Amino acid sequence: MGKIALLFPGQGSQYVGMGKPLYELSPCSREIFDQVDAVQPGISTLCFEGPAEALNQTQNTQPCIFAVELAALAALKCIGVEAQGIAGFSLGEVTGLVAAGVLSMDNGLKFVKKRGRAMEEASQMTPAAMVAVLKLDNATVESLCHEFNQCYPVNYNCPGQLVVALLKDDQEAFLTRVKEQGGRGIPLTLSGGFHSPFMTYATKLLEQNIFELTFAAGSIPLYSNAYAKPYPESPVDIRDYILHQINHPVLWEQTIRNMITDGFTTFIECGPGKTLSGFIKKIDKSVTCYHVE
Template identity: 95%
Template structure:
């Protein structure tokens, strides 16, 4: 039997109402939300009720997604699902550090709050946006980026989808060029040019803050966005990986391919939305992907019917 991996999504997956099914279905999830609320008051209310304008502010988005993902992790543990590996997309990689035992929940939330504020500040320094480019190969998009000043390929999501970060003033011209090349460009509702040199200021703000965190050796492998391989174990190297991730591309497709090569055959998306599962289906249709809420629903249906339950995605 192949190995199970947990996937934690990143910013952009948020929506008003996220996490409420977990809160209702799982006492273990409810406990996590309550714990987060004691550290960051109002998190659960913002997740469940919004308003969207507040939820979509980076400094709020990141702690909220982090809370939902930890609640999902707790729910899975409580029904006996054990994973052998982890990957998180952008912000989700911080949740992955907690899930792997590298960071405590308190330190993880502390860093997420600082990360969100630092990225918000960096976004305000240079007006930038992000565009998902569909139907073009990576090499074509990379070449197109070189036609513009400060335009960077940043999220290598799956075959036929590469996200770029660029100056807002160049977005319309960029979208026109994408169309001319036979592709489709979709502007993303994000507040800055993440995972690019636009975020270098955020990295500098966090360089000292990261030494306030305590790191431990992880219990299971966490695959890095920026390197597409498992995190190292030495604290100094872990710090470098975390900081490097903020202003460098997310190599998601290569990460998943490396995990499959390492024997992972089942992926559970733990957090808002089902975007990562969609990417995986385009990367390799031979593996199985499901969502945490589906797992919980199946478990509760079996329990209520008095039947034995074992995790089968």
Template identity: 80%
Template sequence: MGKIALLFPGQGSQFVGMGKPLYDLSPTARHVFDQIDSLHHGTSKLCFEGPTTELNQTHNTQPCIFAVELAALSALNCIGVEPQGIAGFSLGEVSGLVASGVFSLEDGLKFVIKRGQAMQEAAQMVPAVMIAVLKLDHEKVEAICKEFNQCYPVNYNCPGQLVVSLLKEDQALFLKRVKEMDGRGIPLTLSGGFHSPFMTYATNQLESKIYELTFLKGTIPLYSNAYAKPYPESPVDVRSYILHQINHPILWEQTMNTMINDGFSTFIECGPGKTLGGFIRKIDKSVTYYHVETLFTDYLDAKNAGKEWSFVC
């Protein structure tokens, strides 16, 4: 087996009920949920019970996904999974900073709460939307974006899928242009134009807040999704990377290719949903993919049957 990487998904992966199986099955995951609840009251309840309208508000979504991801991380640690690398999609990169040892859980939660609040405020200032464009090469989508005044390619997810952020007033015309190019446009249920200049307000708001956090030396390489390479060690550079990510594109396809070229061949999605698994199968079908809940259930089945745990770390 090659090197193992953990992948933490971002906003958009949330759903009511997320994390509940891990809470029920893993005492260590339950402890993480309880710990986060003590710091940010009601997080677990919102994850498990919703309602959806409340869960989907950015200032709620981000700490909730963070909680699920850190609980999932604790469950994997408990069964002996030892990653050699980490990547997180957008918000998931904050969970990655905790998993890599750069942030404590407490500081990671503080930052993700402030991040969610700042991004929601930025979204309310400019009516912007996000659209996933399918079936077109990235270059064609980039060309369509140039036809509009404020339209930005922001999430390079995988071959044939690029998400853009643009003004809401241009949505209908943009979708028409995509269809004319034989592509397919899918409006996303997100509250703003993330990872674009629409989020510069949020970056500026967080710039002063980030100095309230303690930065430690990471013990596991974390790959930046905005630069498609590992995070540097310098706290000054780490701060820069974190802030840059908020109003710049997510280079997920490039990040995965970098990790694969660096010898990673097993990827475990550590959070709600299986979106990142879908992306990586389109990037490179030769790699092995697991989802945390499936892996943990397999471990419990082996344990209950008195069999040896078959996942080789």
């Protein structure tokens, strides 16, 4: 019998109306939204009603997605679903820390709020953009990055899809080079160059807050984005992993491959959208994916 893993998506998956069905249909999910609103008033309203302009601001997006993901997790727990492992994409890794019992919900929400603000500040320092490159192998995309100053591969999503962070002024030239190589470039609607050196300032800001958090031993393995392996148990190492993730690439494809090697055959995506399920089907068609929203 294969193992079950929970997956939590990251920024970019948000949309106005997310989480509302969970709130209406699951008392357990409704309790999570009420708890989140008690700590940060207005989160539920922003998720359910928007406006999109406010929801898409990084400092708002992150706590909103965090709330929806925990609400989806609560709905699963209410019906007795138990997982043996967790992985979260970018922001979703913080939700994963809560789901694994490493971080309390209150501390997780406080950190997500500070994380969003820090990344927003870092984004304002350098005008950066993100582009998803399709139909090219990783080596070709990495080679294209070397042609530009401050251009970095940041999200290794699945075969044939690698996201790049670069200066906004270089975006059009980069898209042209991708097309010349036979690929397709899709500009992403994100406010900064996440998981790259553009976020080093955010990491420095969060270093000042990370020691306010209390960590416990996790109840199940949480796989790290930056290292594609389970988090360590030492609080010092956990802090390092959390900070390292912010300005280093998300090794999603390798993470999922390692989880499959470790015996995971069923993946349940908890949160807005089905992006991660789509990635997994391109990584290995033999596994089973479900989605809870």
